[in-house]
Amino acid sequence: MTTMTDAPKPGFRLSMLIYDTRYRSMTIQIVVLFLFMAGAAWLVDNTIKNLATLGKDFSFAFLWNRAGYDINQVLVAYTNDSTHGRALLIGLLNTLLVSAMGCVAATVIGIFVGVLRLSKNWLVARIMTVYVEVFRNVPVLLWILIALAIFTDVTPQPRDFRATDEMIAAGEAPKASMLLFDSVAITNRGTYVPEPLFSRSLGNIDIGIFLISIDLLAFLAAVIGGFLAYRAIGTHATKVQEATGVRPKTLWKSLLVTIVPPVAVLWALGFHLGYPELKGFNFTGGINISNALMALWLGLTLYTAAFIAEIVRAGIMAISKGQTEAAYALGLRPRRTMSLVILPQALRVIIPPLISQFLNLTKNSSLAIAVSYMDLRGTLGGITLNQTGKELECILLMMLIYLAISLMISAGMNVYNNAVRLKER
Amino acid sequence: MKKSVFLGTLAASALLAGYASAATLDDVKARGELFCGVNTALTGFAQPDASGNWQGFDVAICKAVAAAVLGDASKVKYVPTTTETRFTALASGEVDLLARNTTWTYSRDADLKFTFTGVNYYDGQGFMVRKDLGVSSAKELDGATVCIQTGTTTELNLADYFKANNMTYQPVPIQTNAEGEQQYLAGACDAYTTDASGLAATRAIFADPENHIILPEIISKEPLGPLVRHGDDQWADINRWVLNALVAAEEYGVTSANVEELSKGTQNPEINRLLGTEGDLGAMMGLDNEWAKRVIAANGNYGEIFAANIGEATPIGLARGLNAQWTQGGLLYAPPFR
The missing domain is CATH 1.10.287 (Helix Hairpins)
Known part of the structure; x- marks a missing residue:
């Protein structure tokens, strides 16, 4: 006859949830999860209750209603008979336009300044240092406002371009004149440049x-x-x-x-160019680049470029001096050393912080409100929100769109980062 | 457990929500201060003076309500709002009352869930241009650049007007009247459009008002009035009858100068009821009987407020026009106090 001498298994007691290290972490996580869910439920419920008290419903149907307002910069067809959803699209495209322009220009200027800041030429290096420190340490909103003030107050009005009969009789020239063989007019309402036109156009494809x-x-x-x-x-x-x-x-x-x-x-x-010409109150024909767009673009670009310059400089300095010396020893000139040896390696250090600068620039583009540039916040979050009174829906939609844009930029840049990063085999 | 936590949360938030929608009158009394939404700055309608005290035609409405409810016209906290922030401020309870050149429209009443408590200024949308532009009618503005405040009824009227007349324009969106003034003076737009009263008020503070003209076309109806949130009828009634009291006082000749004397009793029972010497009208709204007397003593009647802030003796120089008493050919018509 054998006897079992195994130690008796202790049963599970509730107190073990707290005192037994095997279960404790699980307990804490579950409690936190419940608290989080309760918090979220409270927020949602509170919103629903308060909306009900105000007698408002939660619906996105307003996006299909007639907008009724005009927008001064439209990249695709839009009239005041279009829907609020269409106005949203216009705003989104305007946001993407200024962000894309800003990212490209900031990267070019940033790399240029970052490399030159390491120049052996004392004056060039110091000038770049001054640029970086000045632009990095003043809020971007101020740069945008200053740019707009310059464009609005310093540039001539369209009517200054006009030569009236009395002026012709007196032999006077108009106060302002167009540049580049009368093709570009810089005015306080925007810059007018020639537009490409096709006399034997093939038409358009409607993709919906x-x-x-x-x-x-x-x-x-x-x-x-x-x-x-x-x-x-x-x-x-x-x-x-x-x-x-x-x-x-x-x-x-x-x-x-x-x-x-x-x-x-x-x-x-x-193909031929359509030149802007002064007709009535304004220039007609040509493409009008509004001062709001120029000011926003310039402000965002110069500000972000200062940060990118520092990132580039840090990336270059992260590459050991031995690499440069080795390249020189092989007979490469400094410029080729930079472009063939240093920059490709520095990119690995540069890309991740560069992504956040692109994200910052894109989100900062919502400062368009300061210069009344009609971006996503101006159409969906501004006029549509105000005319329809759908605050919650508009703000949620706007947050969602900005989130989506940012995630897409991140994803794209991460793909690029994976392509250039050090491949260990 | 999950379910009970959720239900508990529901119950707690339901209690909070119930508490949040208590009567506005009680809130204001308990706070001892009226939160009043006004324009950021529009001369004659709402603007702080040199010593920081808010003055103006719309501000007078805030003062009158404070006088009626709290007994002291100075117990007002003014919340400057832009055209874009005003409705959110009112809907969220940041202000108790919005007196900010706001047009009474169907959708603002029915869809945005606000109650307009009357009209304190019958206005219409106009255009202001420089004299040397050589324009004498809004119909000649084809192709012009127009400064327009965003989120307003004027923005929609503008689009409609140009479409109806088969004209084009380039909008320059702006946020506040001050920004519009700056852009207009810098020549960033050919014309500035807003309510005609606003144009007159804006022009009054230009260095060279004689070089700007307001075009004769009035392209819309803009009944401007104070508004409150839907759902609190008592508070809406108080605001409605404060405004009516101002209008009725002018009609019956009750002014800030003679209100004290008239409140001792007159031969006219309507004045007696208005000033609380007869009947029990105040208690019906949850106020005391002398509320209207305090309202008139604070700012004077409608005519006095008009004359002091935007009338012909002021730089703004607006005529009474539609805003005269019905007996004078205007639209002001207060229902009877009985």
Whole structure:
């Protein structure tokens, strides 16, 4: 007969949830989860209750109602008969436009300033230091406002361009004149530049939400085709060089295939420029780049570029001096050392903080309110919100859209980051 | 457990929600101060003077309500609001009353859930341009750049007017009257459009008012009035009858100068009821019987308020026009006090 001598298993007691380290962390997590859920439920419920008290419903149906207001900068067709949803799209496109312009310009200026700040030329390096410190340490809102003030108060009014009969009789010139062979007019209502026009236009494709110009597509196709042909010529030249040791001359061929197709397409479509001209109260024709857009773009760009410059400088300084010395020892000139050896390695350090600068710039673009640029906040979060009284819906939608834009920028930049990061094999 | 926590939360928030919607009159009395939403700055209607005290035609409404409810016209906290923030401020309870050149429209009443308690100024939308622009009618504004306050009825009227007349324009959106003034003077827009009274008030403070004209076309009806939130009828009644008392006082000749004397009793029972010497009208609204007397003593009657802030003797120089008493060919018509 055998006897079991196993120690008796202790039963599960409730107090073990707190005193037993095996269960304690689980207990804490569950409690926190419940508290979080309760908090969220309270917020939602409170909102619903208070909306009900005010007699308001929660619905996005207003997006399909007629907007009734006009917007001064529209990238795709919009009139005051369009819907609030359409106005949202206009605002979104305006936000994306200024963000994209800002990101590109800030990156270019930032890299330029960051590299030059490390220049051996004392004066150049100091000037860049002053730029970085001045722009980084003054709020971006002020830069935007200053830019707008300059554009509004310093530039001439459209009527200053007019030569009245008395002035012609007296032999006086108008107070202001257009630049670049009478093609560009800088006024306090915006800058008017010539617009591309096609006299034998192919029309547009309607893809439901907006129209796409076939002319533009044809032009892009010609440019891309030319580029691909250029690549093919280069590959062929390399092949010949590997086989024979002599690289064939490709300059004329390359020029031919890259330049001729786009020019031919433009000629076939009857490309010409539409110049702005003073008619009535304003310039008509041409493209009007509003001062609000210019001011916002300039403010955001110069401010963010200062941060990007510092990121670039940090990235370059993170690369050990030995790399530079090694490149010099191989006979590379300083400029090629920078572009072939230092910058590719520095990119790995630069990209992650650069992502946050792009995100900052995009979110800062909502400062458009200060210069009345009609971005997403101006249309959806401004006029639509006010005319419909749907505060909660508009703000939620706006938060969601900004969140989506930011996440997409992050995702795109992360893909790029993965492409350039150090690959360990 | 999950369910009980959720239900508990529900119950707690229901209690909070119930508490939040208590009567506005009690809130104001308990606070001892009226929160009144006004314009950020519009000369003659709402603007702080040199010593920081708010003055103006709309401000007088705030003062009158404070006088009726709290017995002291100075117990008002003025909350400056822009055209975009005003409705949110009122709906969220940040202000008890909005007296800010706000147009009474169907959708603001029915959809935004506000109650307009009357009209204190019958207005219409106009255009102001520089004289040297050579424009004498709004119909000549085809292609013009127009400064417009966002989130207003004028913004929608503008779009409608230009469409109806088959004209185009370029809008320059602005947030406040001050910004509009700056943009207009800098020449960033050819014309500035808002309520005609607002244009007159804005022009009055220009360095060269004689070089600007207000075009003759009035393109819309803009009945401006004070408003409160839906759902508190008692508070709406108080505001409605304060305004009516101001109008009725002018009609019966009760002024800030003679209100004390008339409140001792007159031959006219309507004045007696208004000033509380006869009947029990105050108690019906939850106030005492002398509320109207205090309202008139604080600012004077409607005519006195008009003359002092925006009338022909002031730089703004507005004529009574539609805002005269019905007996004088205007639209002001207070229902009987009985």
